């Protein structure tokens with residue numbers, strides 16, 4: 001990541017206006033800083049010479065007040081910009097991932113790190129580092145120009161020594177960048193591992209392997225801690241190095257000015273202005289170095305976010321049909337999973353209209369993949385799919401932590417009437433279990449539908465499909481966890497749905513195959529209807 005990448009303004013449009021404001025405030029701060037040096041030297045000279053103190057003291061007080069107000073404005077603008085930018089980046093990332101096929105999304109662990117810590121760590125980058133960068137671009141040049149007018153010898157010392165600071169900062173920054181990249185890798189590994197362990201916890205406990213995982217999570221956490229501490233150590237050391245360098249540079253100016261003052265080569269007012277202005281040329285650069293370290297995570301995250309948001313759109317071969325058309329067409333559909341050598345689906349032709357189409361085939365043949373292709377979640381490698389907006393119910397249906405009502409209306413009108421919700425629940429035989437919950441429709445379900453059995457979850461998402469208005473409904477093994485009575489109910493619901501909509505169901509049930517208008521049997525690597 002460069003000190004400032006203009007791509008940031010394209011990726012994070014929320015940053016444009018605050019940065020323009022901060023640039024304007026930065027210029028005003030620069031002018032006020034230079035003016036303060038003159039006012040302060042005026043006060044000192046007045047005191048030494050016993051001259052009128054009121055005018056320079058009034059100027060000094062007014063300038064301090066102005067600088068305080070400007071600093072307050074800068075802080076407020078930067079803080080609100082930080083929040084706006086990080087939440088904007090998070091929203092844009094999520095929208096982007098929802099818009100692209102599943103193949104182009106990062107794996108869940110990486111996505112979680114990026115959308116959570118990644119977007120949050122952009123905040124210090126925008127709120128602290130970028131304002132420091134703006135000040136560094138304005139104040140030092142202004143201070144040097146004024147110094148050149150007032151005392152060209154001091155200006156010469158500053159011009160010769162000032163480039164040392166960015167040079168050192170860049171050298172240290174290169175090392176920090178590598179350390180930060182290592183830290184992000186450690187964080188992604190930790191998140192991924194943690195996610196896998198939590199998902200597999202019931203199995204691990206059942207096999208008595210949970211203790212070993214505690215050790216593994218401990219090891220990965222220690223790796224992350226070491227990488228974080230290394231970055232922090234580097235940040236503290238580099239801040240100290242820059243501080244020392246800047247102090248030496250200011251001391252050089254002060255000593256030369258002092259010598260010339262004692263030899264009478266310089267008057268007191270000019271000497272004071274030179275001594276007061278010299279640090280102003282160095283400190284903004286020093287602050288950029290320090291802030292860069294605290295914002296290094298944000299810079300790294302920003303590079304990753306920009307890569308995600310800037311990646312080209314999928315060369316999708318999925319066309320959108322008229323939204324009310326209950327028909328899905330696949331022509332020459334071929335799909336190879338990323339990293340796989342052979343296509344899982346090869347040259348499939350399918351036309352499904354209003355009615356029931358069942359898809360059967362041995363496990364692992366590509367039935368779920370086919371539904372994901374029809375739903376537009378995956379982009380075909382060859383061939384095309386033309387479908388309107390579809391409603392896909394996967395084998396692991398998505399349930400949010402929230403009320404039964406919220407889960408039923410997910411993706412449809414949240415104002416759907418209570419009567420309609422109960423009717424849908426009754427249709428899938430779930431009205432009794434939901435009525436038995438403490439608050440009925442408003443009872444809260446835990447993460448992933450906790451509080452309901454696997455079969456009840458499957459029926460809940462079927463009720464959601466009934467309530468939805470998608471004309472094409474894709475169901476992946478809707479009866480996988482059900483008892484015979486519930487299977488019969490679900491089969492009735494599916495056939496009823498198929499009277500008005502295009503329903504494509506992956507199933508192993510011969511009863512449902514017997515009810516189908518069309519039957520597609522998939523065979524490994526080759527497809528035959």
Ligand SMILES: Nc1ncnc2c1ncn2[C@@H]1O[C@H](COP(=O)(O)OP(=O)(O)OP(=O)(O)O)[C@@H](O)[C@H]1O
Nearest residue numbers: 337338340344361362363364365366367368369370
């Ligand atoms: N993300 C993935 N990356 C690589 N290969 C995958 C991926 N997802 C699935 N596969 C492979 O693609 C093949 C088809 O998987 P799919 O889930 O579509 O099969 P299926 O017919 O629905 O199986 P089942 O009846 O067991 O649910 C399998 O061999 C599987 O290993």
